[in-house]
Every structure is written in structure tokens, then in C-alpha cells.
Amino acid sequence: MSWQTGTKAASGFESTAAGFVLAGGRSSRMGTDKAQLLLHGQPLAAHALATLRLAGLAASFAGGHPSLATLAPLIEDSLRLGPLSGICAALASTQSDCSLFLPVDLPLLPPSLLTCMLRHAVITQAPITLTSLTGFSQTFPVVIHRSTQPTLEKELVTRRLGCFSAFQAAAAALHTPLSVLPVEYLLQSGQIAHPASLPASWWFLNINTPADLDFAQRRCLA
DSSP: OOTTTTOOOOOSOTTTEEEEEEOOOOOTTTTSOGGGOEETTEEHHHHHHHHHHHTTOOEEEESOOGGGGGTSOEEOOSSOOSHHHHHHHHHHHOOOSEEEEEETTOTTOOHHHHHHHHHHHHHHOOSEEEEEETTEEEEEEEEEEGGGHHHHHHHHHTTOOOHHHHHHHHHHHTTOOOEEEEHHHHHHTTSOOOTTOOOHHHHTOOOOSHHHHHHIIIIIOO
16 A cells, blocks of 8 residues: 555646656666556556645656556657657647656655645746755656747757756746755745655655665565
8 A cells, every 4th residue: 555545635736737647768777667566566657646646636647558548648658758758748738837747766755745846836837846855956756837848849859858958948948947946945844744754865766676666665665
């Protein structure tokens, strides 16, 4: 059973924001589709959907194996060039002003962090909203305003596929800096909390290898 079970869902963003799970990665280091890996009896894809839904969002997949459509709507990423092409496919599919993107391999993030990011993005209309931990900006999760779509698509077309650099370019094109929320401040001010009391240093653990999955199984979600 996931630690998300029983957490009260946030609300109020459904009319202005969409949630997407990025699930189209090659999973080369894992050797198998990470979206299907089981973490405490549930696939990582289901954990990601639960996190978005508990943040008050209707959730869809941006890219991934067709079988994922049994869990939630699947936006096809025909280019399959990595996360940026999944993001662009998702932005083209929605009329929402803001879209939150969560990779399938970040199962330890608390929904309250996503809720806080969304609230900030909706109020400020920031082009790109990220978080930072110990002074380092985290590429994901990210809230993206629809006004950035032309620049992100240009980055994709010219095969500049790095997501963080694409986010920087999109913000710069709108003459606005990246909006980065320090996790430490959000914790100290009581704006976010982890329902399982996991330390923030674990929240951004990417499940890239069997060892990462074992760490999460044994120490994080027991």
C-alpha cells in the first residue's frame, strides 16, 4: 500500500491546471520499463498518478507504453525524444493555463509540494516553476505555463533536448526568470510536509537502478 493512501486531496486547481506523468523514458539503466516496476505492490505509474491526484489534479500520461492507458488517459508522444518531447505533446493536448509534469520515477515526493508549486504558479503566472534543495534547482517536478509552448517546441525541433536548458530558454523568451521555490523554506514555514515524515533529501530520489528501488522498498515506504 502506498503512503499516499488516506492523504487528503488538495482542490481548486482543476479548472486552471493539468497533471501529466512523464512515462516515456527508455529505462536503460534499469533494464525494464520503470513505469511497470512494483513498489509496495503498486507500479510506479500508479504511484505517480496517485501523487498528482492528491495534489488536486486530473492526471494523464505524457508518453509511455500503450498499456498505461488502462490506468489513465495516455497522450501519445510520437517523437519519443525524451522528456521534452513528452512535455511538448502534453502541452499541445491541453487548454489548461498551467501543466504540472511529474516523472514516473519520483515516487517519494509529497503531494503537498506539488500543491504548493501549483498555487504559486497559478497566482504568479510564472512561465516555469521549479523547486530547489540545498541550493540546487531540481528539473522535476515542474509547472509550465502554456505561454512557453512555442519556445519549448522550438528547442525540440532544433534537437536541444535538455529540459532544464529548455526551461531557461522559455523563461528568457518571456523576459522572466525561472521561478524556483526552496524546499527548505517551504518546510520551515509549514507550507509542505511529508505524510510519512521522510526527510527532504530522499524526496528527489530517482528510481533508476535496482538498488534505488531496493532502497525505496526497504527504507522509505515500509
